[in-house]
Amino acid sequence: MTEKKKRGAPKGNQNARTHGFYSQVLDEAEKLQLDEARAVEGIDEEIAILRVKLLTLINEHPDRIDLQMVAASTIARLVRTKFNISAGQKKSLKDAITKALTEIAVPLGIKAFIQ
Numbered sequence: 001m002t003e004k005k006k007r008g009a010p011k012g013n014q015n016a017r018t019h020g021f022y023s024q025v026l027d028e029a030e031k032l033q034l035d036e037a038r039a040v041e042g043i044d045e046e047i048a049i050l051r052v053k054l055l056t057l058i059n060e061h062p063d064r065i066d067l068q069m070v071a072a073s074t075i076a077r078l079v080r081t082k083f084n085i086s087a088g089q090k091k092s093l094k095d096a097i098t099k100a101l102t103e104i105a106v107p108l109g110i111k112a113f114i115q
Helices: 015-019 028-039 046-059 065-083 085-109
Strands: none
Touching: 046 065, 065 085
């Protein structure tokens, strides 16, 4: 009896990475970064990076409350995803982040608009 040949590329094949759809838009440094990003499991790194970027945004562009709120909402959404937080807990988390942003904005003399 003849063994049926498996379909697809052999295990470890790199064709998709080097010849794939996105390979044309990535330079060599970005391809290396993509490889590193693929190795990260979970969303902890993304949450940490967004927190750092939010602090940078607050310090360098204190008047851009709109962007700060987008970043804070994104962090809240990622944390909710990570912990599978209920709708009630989500509101509490959003309120806590909004309060923290407001407490940062007021001493800087920025009127925070809260949605």
